Amino acid sequence: MEQAPDDWSDTERGLWEAFRHGEVYDLRAGSGPADLLLPAPAGHTTRPGDEEHGPDDPFTAGEWGPERTVRAEAIARLLLHGPAAAPGKVAALKLIGARVTGEFTLAGGRIGCYVEFQLCRFDRKLLLSEATAGTLRIVSCALPRLEASRLASEGDVHLARCGIPGGVRLTDARIGTDLLLNQSAVGPDAYGRAVSADGISINQDCEAERLDLLGELSLRSARIGGRLSLRGGSLRAAGPDNPNAINAARITVGHTLYLSGSEDANWTGSRTVYGSGYGGSTAAAPYRDTTHTPFRSWGRIRLSDGRFDNAVLITNAEFRLGEGEELALSRIQTPELRFTCDTPPTGAVSLNRARIGNLVDAPAAWPTEHHVSLTGFSYESLRPTEPFPLERRIAWVDSGREFRPEAYEQLAAALRRDGADEDARTVLYAKQRRRRRTLPLPGRIWGHLQDAAVGYGYRPGRAAAWLVLAWALGTAYFAAHRPAPIKADEHVVWNPALYAAGKVLPLIDLGQNGWDPGPTGQWVATALVLTGWVLATTAVAGVTRLLQRG
Structure with missing residues (x-):
């Protein structure tokens, strides 16, 4: 053997034997089930103040002696060229409560066994770039930094409840099943990125609930086969050199993106890194009757050109955007966008050229003061979660910095599909009035005349009223100024009302x-004829539209 x-050392020899038998090697000072502790806040190596959780807390400054110390090179020896498993056993590395010293380098290596670290403290960063592994679980551990670009795993990669003040790099990594980052606290690297995972491919879900980041979450061109959950997360941009909180341009998500609140009942007192029910709600009470931790971000959010095959859920979220920063949803494609924040973003929201199936929203969720850009934004239907007055909906399409007629036309088309033809006409009427403000002075004057007279053709009743007024004025004039007969030998009965009506309605002969x-x-008489032609034509056109659908 x-x-x-x-x-x-004797401690390392014990790890050797535990590895051969696939057993847990527990170096904690205490006993009983391991309590998976939460890390220090993002950007901190240890918890501030006197907050401690006993001698096995890896996130405090307490010293761990040689009886709990394992060299990184010893672990690398086991993982890359370890001994054969004991008869009837499967070799695995399961280490709890250890201090790992020295350079931990597995870059380019092939790790053929199951690996799990719990409540461990690493003195140096982990180097896993271009390594190949099965399942890798690093849970409730303190490590300075993780370098794992182009890592390829056949199973899960768990980095839950970890404190990583120097950031995580997973660029172009290939995760066989799930990536788990729940409740971890990650600080920035030299470029202001906390999690750099551009080009990552995850076959199933990426769970990052209650993730605490100081620095950018970079997922450009990432491909996630299942869902991406950032429920209850707290994401802060590192500073002016990198103002991004999330940069996920061109991301592809096979199911749903969650930028939403996290139900407290699922996590309070939970002893696992999954909360209760793998992030799902276990409470039967309605949403507003339960307490939640909202998703919060400070900095720019970029989801431009993203593809989300099921939905994008932005609910119970708070976006703190500085000057010039925006929540960019430009050109995204998804069957459903749910935008129901309790408080609107403090900056701009861009939906330029996005393509949505159902738009589920609420009036209070959208920013005002021309901070919503809807150029080329298309959607099939509107499904507000609460009453959304038409006046506020029109103000929503007019909330861009420039006049965009297609935003009005898109809203009118969606209302027609829902059978709200009168509301659709009101929207198109508002479009003409908004367009008038962009015209030169002569055009604005003519627009005011059209508006007052016929409501740009969308108020046929107004045209009919003007027609009646013209007839009444004509009747009054000709009653006071009776004309002479054209032929003295003809005795036509004079009727000023019929005479004025014959001018206002020139196609009708009233004798x-x-x-x-x-x-x-x-x-x-000429003025009555011209007025009659214009107003009668407008009234007929309006009545025709009333009888049409679509």
Whole structure:
């Protein structure tokens, strides 16, 4: 039987035997089930103040002696060139409560066994770049930094409840099943990135609930086969040199993106890194009757060009955006966008050229003061979670910095599909009034006349009212200025009301054509004819639209 090297300590020899038998090697000072502790806040190596959780807390400054110390090179020896498993056993590294000293380098290596670290403290960063592994679990551990670009795993990679003040790099990594980052606290690297995972491929879910980041979460061109959950997360940009809280341009998510609150009942007192029910709600009470930790971010959010095959859920979220920063959802594609924040983002929201199926929103969720950009934004239907007055919906499409007629037309089309034809006409009427403000002075004057007279054709009742007024004025004038008959030998019965009606409705002969109105009356009659043509045509067109659908 192969023996541990002679220069290994007694502690390391014990790890050798535990590895051969696939057993847990527990170096904690205490006993009983391991309590998976939460890390220090993002950016901190240890917890501030006197907050401690006993001698086995890896996130405090307490000293761990040689009886709990294992060299990184000894662990690397086991993982890369370890002994054969004991008969009837499967070799595995399961280490709890150890201090790992020295350079931990597994870059480019092949790790053929199950690996799990719990409540461990690493003195130096972990180097796993271009390594190949099965399942790797690092849970409730303190480590300065993780370098794992182009890591390839066949199973899960867990980095839950870890404190990593120097950041995580997973660029172009390939995760066979799930990536778990729940409740970890990660600080920034030299470029202001806390988690750099551009180009990562995750076959199933990426769970990062209640993640605490100081620095950018970078997921550009990432591909996630299942869901991406950031429920209850707290993400802060590192500073002015890198103002991004999330940079996930061109991301592809096979199911749902969650930027939402996390139900406290699922996590309070939980002894696992999954909360209760793997992030799902276990409470039967309605959402507003339970307590939640909202998703919070400070800094720019970029999800532009993302593809989300099921939905994007932005609920119970708080976005603190500085000057010039925005929540960028430009050109995203998803069957459903749920935007129901209790408080609106403090900066701009861009949905330019996004393509959505159902838009589920609430009036209070959107920022005001021209901070919503909807250029080319298309959606099939509107499904507000609470009453959304049409006036506020029109203000929503007009909340961009410039006039965009397609935003009004898209809203009108969605309302027609829901059978709200009158609301759709109101929206198109508002579009004409908003367009008027962009015209030069002559165009604005003409627009005011059209608006007052016929409501740009969307208020046919107004045209009919003006028609009646023109007839009444004509009747009054010709009643006071009776014209002479054209032919003295013809005795036509004079009726000023019918005479004025014949001018206002020139296609109808009411038997009053045998009168000569005189020079002044001729101008009045001509004005009545022109007014009648314009207003009657507008009224007929409006009635026709009333009888049409779509």
